[in-house]
Amino acid sequence: MSPVTTSPMARMLQRVPTPLRGVFPFLLAVPVLALVHVATAGAPFFVILSLTVGVNVILAVSLNIVNGMTGQFSIGHAGFMAVGAYSAGLTSKLLSEYGLSFLPNAVSDQVMFAISLAVGGAMAALFGFVVGLPSLRLKGDYLAIVTLGFGEIIRVIVQNTEVLGRALGLRGVPQWTSLFSCWFIVFLTIVIARRIAASTHGRSLLAIREDEVAAEAMGVNTTAYKVRSFVVAAFFAGLAGGVFAHYQSIVNPGSFTFVKSMEIVVMVVAGGLGSTTGAVVAATVLTLLPEAMRSLFIGLGVSADTAQLVDQARMPIYGVLLVLIMLLRPQGLFGTRELWDFGPFKLKGPAKLTAPPREGGPA
Amino acid sequence: MAELVQHIINGVAAGTIYALVALGYTMVYGVLKLINFAHGDVMMVGCYAGYASAHTMGREHSTSFLGVTVVFLVAMGMCALIGFLVERFAYRPLREKPRLVALITAIGVSFAISYGFQLKLGVGALTILPGASPRAFPEVITPSDWLVVGDPSYPDIVLRNTQVISVLIAVALMAALQVLVFRSRFGVAMRAVSFDHRTSALMGIPVDRVIALTFMLGSALAAGAGILYAIKDTRIEPLMGTQVGLKAFVAAVIGGIGHVPGALVGALLLGLVEEFVVGYGSSTWRDAVAFGFLIVVLLFKPEGLFGRVTAEKV
Structure with a gap:
């Protein structure tokens, strides 16, 4: 296991006054996001692409908490996304009938959006708890099958519920997602994932991944931590679903099949199980690559049939x-390391202030 | 009452097909402790091989007894080859790696096969990859009703010849497997490998060859099941393998994975439960049944109905 290193952000935080540390990243991110949001207002293609990337990044980073950090293998992440998408979509369909009269329309919409997302996340987290429970008894491939089964059952x-529109899907979800709100949630997800990794909870998750029996012997409540990791991952998948629902405006069951779950798994595995930045990079590349290929082929004047192929x-x-990847580089692109552990990003000097002492002890 | 009998007939016919696929999962799991996710997709390839051979022979030849046998043999041979290739190039290099690595590989292989078959690719008149649209499987066994109880236009119970033949073929294949596993040298080697790779290697058992043969055997059984399934369903498509494969896997787990007769019992149970849900409930719930059943079994009896409880060694 590679040492858990501090991010450049964490090092920067050492110089920030203590009361501001919690919100400092957001103070930085919000103006940047707002700027990008305004600057790209005239480029709808870019915005849509960035939303797709954003949703996939949230999904990959959250799945990485279960699959990468805790070492449990869940392949039903799209199921949680579906729960989030449907409950958020339904909530905002109900809420959109009302408005908060004391606020301007746009602000009122964003408040409603936040409420729906919270509902979506909470519902998904509830389902995460239900799916996490069997992980008390199951390991490895059995757990994988059960998560897959849950995804399919959802x-x-x-498909059989009238309120949710059956196979046709939920229509007329208000289009509230903007580049700003989507990437704000992406940012939130990444920050929380990193903070989990660097916290006591995260160390317990990593311990479970490395050796469950040893972790238990050291006093880690493995059951509780496994369920918690499921709940957290499901919550963020639910948020991703909510964001997705509010820019697609139609939510149908076809978006949440086994294929979607596998796409997320591929992103996490390719990025490196356990690496948050790896998940971000892999999700971005794997989302943009097909688009880039398509544009490239069309640009080269290849016939539409070939481009479709x-x-x-x-x-x-x-x-x-x-x-x-499994044959040549089973640890994925980054392994368990993060972006800042590599060459040009590597920071020198006695910067590892919070890194725990490593090596020397029994592995 | 008549309805119940009809559902039992259909359920058993479906269950035996699941059983053949489930045996492949169980055997591979027995020797490698690996869920071969690609198993269902290998079965799908078998269906297409059968389809291709039946079409090449033409309607006249393929419906004869010899023709049907050829269809089965071509499909089984093709699948055995694919099983061998998958084992050799995807799973064998990873045998000493953590099980999660093998599991991810298996999912990758499954994806590559099933979605690869969805592409349409041909060189001249020769089709290499069939494309996503479903195809009608040729009627290699001309369907007829062997037993009709009640009014012929609205029969209470119908027993089709395809159902009987499919059950007979499935039972014959399973009996052959049982003899092979418990009455042959290869079977002894296979069972030894499933206990312990290294000790078997020390006893002079060619572990690699046994594992490869197990894969080929499981894949051939899947091909047989695939043809029977295609005859029953009359329709084949590239993604059929995933659903059938998952259900068969569920059957194997219910029976206790690694336990050969258990797979049969689990598959029959699953076939019957599914049929009852479709018959008395609604067909849209069908796909949820298998997984619901699986989760219940795993929660209350994770080792399956016949599986042995294994303590974890530290």
């Missing part, structure tokens, strides 16, 4: 990619 339930080839390529 989809079948949705490239699009269809995405899934088999994902499959081959998984096998190749």
Whole structure:
């Protein structure tokens, strides 16, 4: 296991007055996001692409908490996303009938949006708790199958529920997602994931990943931590679902199949199980790559049929990619390391202020 | 009452097909402790091999007894080859790695096969990859009703020849497997490998070859199941393998994975439960049944109905 290092952000925080440390990253991020938001207002294609990337980053980073940090293998993440998307979508459909009259329309919408997202996240977290419970008894491949089963069951339930629009899906969800709100949640997810990793809780999760029996012997309540990691991951998947629902405006069960779950798994595995920044990079690249390929082929004047073939080839390529990663670099792109552990980003000097003493002890 | 009998007939016919697929999961899990996620997709390839061979022979030849046998043999041979290749190039290099690595690889292989088949690719008149649209499987066994109880236009109970033949073929294949596993040298080697790789290697058992053969055997059984499934469903498509495969896996777990007769019992149970849900409930719930059943079994009896409880060694 590689040592847990502090991010440049954490090092910067050492110089920030203590009361401000908690909110400092947000003080930095919010103006930047607002600036980007305003600057790209005239580029709808860029905005849509960035929303797709954002949703996938949230999903990958949150799945990394379960699959990467805790070492449990969940392959039903799209199920949580579905729960979040449907409950958030339904909530805002109900809420959009009302408005907060003392606020301007746009602000009132954003308040409603926040409420719906919270509902979506909470519902997904509840389901995460339900799915996390069997992980008390199951390991490895059995757990994987159960999470897959839950994902499928959620989809079948949705397909059979009148309120949720059955197979046609939920229509007319207000389009409240903006670049700012989406990437604010992305940022929130990344910050929280990193803080979990660097906290006592995170160390317990890593201990479970390395050796469950040893962790238990050292007094880690493995059951509680496993369930918690499921709940946290499901919560963020629910937020991602909510964000997704509010820019697609139509939520249908076809968006949350096993294929979607696998896409997220590929992102996490490719980025390196346990690396948050790895998940971010992999999610971004794997979302943009098919788009870039399509644009490239169309730009080169290849016939539409061939361009479409490239699009269809995405899934088999994902499959081959998984096998190749496992054969050639099973730890993924980054392994358990983070972006700042590498060459040009590596910071020198006695910067590892909060890093615990390492090496020397029995592995 | 008549309805119940009809559901039992359908359930058993479906269950035996699941059983054949489930056996592949159980055998591979027995020797490698690996869930071969690609198993269902290998079955799908078998269906397409059968489809191709039946079409090449033409309707006249493929419906004869010899023709049907050829269809089965081609599919089984093709699947055995694919099983061998998958084991050799995807799983064998990873055998000493953590199980999670193998599991991810298996999912990758499954994706590559099933979605690869969704691409449409051909060289001249020769189709290499079939494309996503479903195809009608040729009627290699001309369907007829062997037993009709009640009014012929609205029969109470119908027993189709395909159902009987499918159950017979499935039972024959399973009996052959049982003999192979418990009455042959290869079976002894296979069972030894499933206990302990290293000790078996020390006893002079060619572990690699046994594992490869187990894969080929499981894949061939899946191919047989695939043809029977295609005859029953009359329709094949690239993603069929994932659903059937998952259900068969569920059956294997219910029976206790690694336990051969358990897979049969689990598969029959699953076939019946599914049929009852469709018959008395609604067909839209069908796909949730298998997983709901699985979760209940895993929560209350994680080792399955016949599995042995294994203590974890530290």
